[in-house]
Structure formats: C-alpha cells, structure tokens
Amino acid sequence: MKQVIYEEIVKAKKGNQKLLAVLIDPDKMEVDHIPEFFKKVHASIITHVFVGGSTDVKKKMETIVKTIKQHTYLPVLIFPGSHEQITETADGILFLSLLSGRNPKYLIEQQVQSVEKLINTSLEIIPTGYILIDGGVKTAVQRVSETEPISQDTIEVILHTALAGQFSGKQLIYLEAGSGAKKAVKSEIIQEVSSKLQIPLIVGGGIRSKKQLNEIYEAGANLVVIGTAFEENEDFFLELSV
Numbered sequence: 206m207k208q209v210i211y212e213e214i215v216k217a218k219k220g221n222q223k224l225l226a227v228l229i230d231p232d233k234m235e236v237d238h239i240p241e242f243f244k245k246v247h248a249s250i251i252t253h254v255f256v257g258g259s260t261d262v263k264k265k266m267e268t269i270v271k272t273i274k275q276h277t278y279l280p281v282l283i284f285p286g287s288h289e290q291i292t293e294t295a296d297g298i299l300f301l302s303l304l305s306g307r308n309p310k311y312l313i314e315q316q317v318q319s320v321e322k323l324i325n326t327s328l329e330i331i332p333t334g335y336i337l338i339d340g341g342v343k344t345a346v347q348r349v350s351e352t353e354p355i356s357q358d359t360i361e362v363i364l365h366t367a368l369a370g371q372f373s374g375k376q377l378i379y380l381e382a383g384s385g386a387k388k389a390v391k392s393e394i395i396q397e398v399s400s401k402l403q404i405p406l407i408v409g410g411g412i413r414s415k416k417q418l419n420e421i422y423e424a425g426a427n428l429v430v431i432g433t434a435f436e437e438n439e440d441f442f443l444e445l446s447v
C-alpha cells in the first residue's frame with residue numbers, strides 16, 4: 206500500500222520542515238462547530254488533523270471524521286484509543302502500540318481486534334510506537350490503559366524504548382505526556398531521542414504556548430500535537446497564524 210501521508214512526514218523531516226497537528230477529541234467537538242473551527246485551523250500553521258481520544262463515550266467518531274473531511278484539505282488521521290474508534294472515513298490511522306506499558310491489551314490485543322476493520326481498508330496504516338511519559342498528572346491514557354508512564358528523569362529508558370520501537374519496525378515514535386499534562390516532555394529528552402532516532406518523532410501533551418512549541422521544535426520534534434490548548438482557547442490558532 207502506498208504511504209502518501211507518511212512519505213510527506215519523512216520528507217518534512219529531511220527538509221527540517223516542522224509539522225503541527227490539531228488533536229480533536231470526538232467527545233468534545235460539536236458537529237455544527239466544525240466548519241467555523243476549520244476556518245481557524247486553515248488560517249494557522251496546522252498541517253495535520255488527528256481525531257481520537259482515550260474514550261469515545263458518545264460514539265461520535267464516524268460522524269465527526271466524516272464532517273471534518275468535508276471541511277478540510279489537510280490529512281486526517283485517526284488517533285484511536287481503541288479499535289472501536291476506527292472509521293474508513295479518515296485518510297489514515299496511527300496504528301499505535303503502547304510501548305511504555307506492559308499491558309498486552311494495548312501492545313497487541315487491540316491491534317488484533319482492529320484487523321477485521323482494517324483488512325480491506327483504504328486507510329493508510331502508519332505503525333507508531335507510543336510512549337507515555339509522566340506529565341505531572343494522572344492522564345486518561347494512564348487510566349484507560351492501566352499502565353504507568355515513564356519518569357522524565359529516566360532518559361535512557363525513554364531512549365531505549367523509542368529505539369526498541371524503531372528496531373521493531375515502527376515508522377513513527379510518539380512521545381506523549383498525556384492530554385492536559387502539566388509538564389510537557391522536556392527538551393532534553395526530545396534532543397536525546399531525536400538525535401539517535403532515524404524515523405520521525407512526534408511529541409504531544411501539555412503544550413500551550415508558541416514559545417513552548419518552538420522549544421520543542423528546536424529540540425528536534427518533527428511533528429507536534431496540540432489538543433487542549435485549542436479546546437480551551439481557539440484564539441490560540443491566531444497566534445499560530447501563517
């Protein structure tokens with residue numbers, strides 16, 4: 206299968222072009238608000254749209270993704286909390302394995318359960334090593350996955366986890382401090398991982414200002430993910446205008 210979205214991410218890494226994804230939680234987005242929301246997204250430096258959450262209580266994923274696709278030309282990737290969130294209406298899926306945890310359910314079981322939906326899919330599947338890092342609060346990922354995050358003080362463990370992901374064939378590594386984290390992933394960690402990793406690096410969780418975003422880019426992240434800061438204040442898009 207052709208990997209159009211992934212190839213673009215690799216190209217951006219090679220050209221040192223920085224990418225930014227807005228994360229939309231289907232539980233927190235109203236369908237009627239999507240057209241207006243995307244006008245702001247398109248006026249900003251956002252390059253990708255991620256949709257998903259640890260839960261999809263209201264089962265809105267499909268409707269939300271379908272509506273987003275009608276209002277954007279940006280690539281839309283599912284960032285699923287479980288196999289139930291998979292919908293064909295997106296362009297691709299981050300096929301996640303929670304490498305920081307030791308819960309087989311999120312290392313392989315969810316993935317096996319998602320095959321029924323993915324076996325004949327046209328979605329671009331991007332194998333992603335997902336690493337949960339302590340962001341100073343107990344996050345939804347930690348609660349739902351019943352796993353412990355890795356401490357920000359154990360850089361070597363984080364680095365080895367990321368490289369184990371790369372050696373296992375993951376195409377992306379995602380360092381995640383968790384949605385609404387108090388402390389984003391430290392620059393020191395991003396520097397260490399990005400300098401040793403050959404595949405693109407995604408960083409997300411707790412990023413709330415342009416200054417922080419630039420520091421994270423500076424440290425070596427190729428793609429940054431922001432959700433909460435936009436949910437709380439859509440004017441933040443204006444600060445990140447093109």
Ligand code: 1GP
Nearest residue numbers: 384385409410411432433
């Ligand atoms: C969460 O990394 C993302 O999965 C984004 O986190 O909501 O804190 O921006 P925030």
